[in-house]
Amino acid sequence: MHDKNMYSHEFKKRVRYGETDQMGYLYYGNYPQYYEIGRVEMLRSLGLTYKAMEEEQGILMPVVTMNIRYVRPAHYDELLTIRTTLRQLPERFITFHMELFNELGKLVNGANVKLCFVDAKSGKTIPAPELLVNQLKPYFEEA
Numbered sequence: 138m139h140d141k142n143m144y145s146h147e148f149k150k151r152v153r154y155g156e157t158d159q160m161g162y163l164y165y166g167n168y169p170q171y172y173e174i175g176r177v178e179m180l181r182s183l184g185l186t187y188k189a190m191e192e193e194q195g196i197l198m199p200v201v202t203m204n205i206r207y208v209r210p211a212h213y214d215e216l217l218t219i220r221t222t223l224r225q226l227p228e229r230f231i232t233f234h235m236e237l238f239n240e241l242g243k244l245v246n247g248a249n250v251k252l253c254f255v256d257a258k259s260g261k262t263i264p265a266p267e268l269l270v271n272q273l274k275p276y277f278e279e280a
Contacts, residue, residue, distance in 0.1 A: 144276040145222040146179040152215050163211035163245075169203065172235045172250050175221035179233070183272040196266050197255040201230065205248040209239070216240055226277050227265035229253065 150171060158164045177187055190196045211217055220236040235248040256263050 142277050143222055143224050144179075144183075144273055145220060146175070146182045148175060148178040148219045148221075150174055150217055150219055152211050152213055152217060154213055157213045160210070161213045163213075163215075163217075165207060168205060168207075168237070168246055168248065169250075171217070171219055171237060171246075172203075172221075172233065172248055175219040175235055176233050176250070178219075179221040179223075180269075183269075185269060185272060190266070190269075191257065194266055194268065195257040196263070197257050198231070198252045199255060200250060201253050202251045203248060205246065207246055208244050211237065211239060211245045217245065218242075223273065223276075226270060226273055227254075229262070229264060231265060231269075 152163050156163055156167045156170075180186060180190075187198070190198070218238040220238065222234040222236070223231070224234060225232070230251050230253050232249055232251045235246075235250060236244060237246040239245050254263050254265055255261065
C-alpha cells in the first residue's frame with residue numbers, strides 16, 4: 138500500500154503454540170516481537186536491513202516508547218497480517234504504526250512504536266540517516 142504521504146508494508150506470520158497462553162491466545166507480552174518483525178520486513182522492502190544499518194552504518198535504533206491497544210485475541214495457528222505504516226518521514230525519531238489483523242481481516246491489535254537513532258560508537262542520538270530518509274522520500278511527495 139503506497140498512498141501519498143505514507144509508506145505501508147504487510148507481512149504474514151502464523152501464531153505458534155509456544156507464543157500462546159493457557160487460553161490459546163497470543164500472549165500479550167509477545168506482541169512487540171510481531172512489531173519487530175513488521176519493522177524489519179518494512180525496512181527490507183525498502184532495500185535496507187537492521188543488520189546493515191548496525192554493521193555498515195554504525196546506527197542503532199532503540200525503542201523509546203510503545204503504546205499498545207488490545208482489540209481482540211489472536212489464536213494459536215491463526216495467520217496474522219502485520220501492517221506497518223510510516224505516516225511521516227523520520228527526523229530525530231521514527232514512529233511505526235502497527236496493526237495486526239486476523240484471517241477474517243478484523244483488527245486484533247494496534248500499536249505505535251517510536252524509535253530513535255543512536256551512533257553506535259558515541260552512544261549519542263543522531264538525526265535519521267540519509268540512506269533511510271532518501272529511500273522513503275518518494276512515498277512522501279506532496280500531491
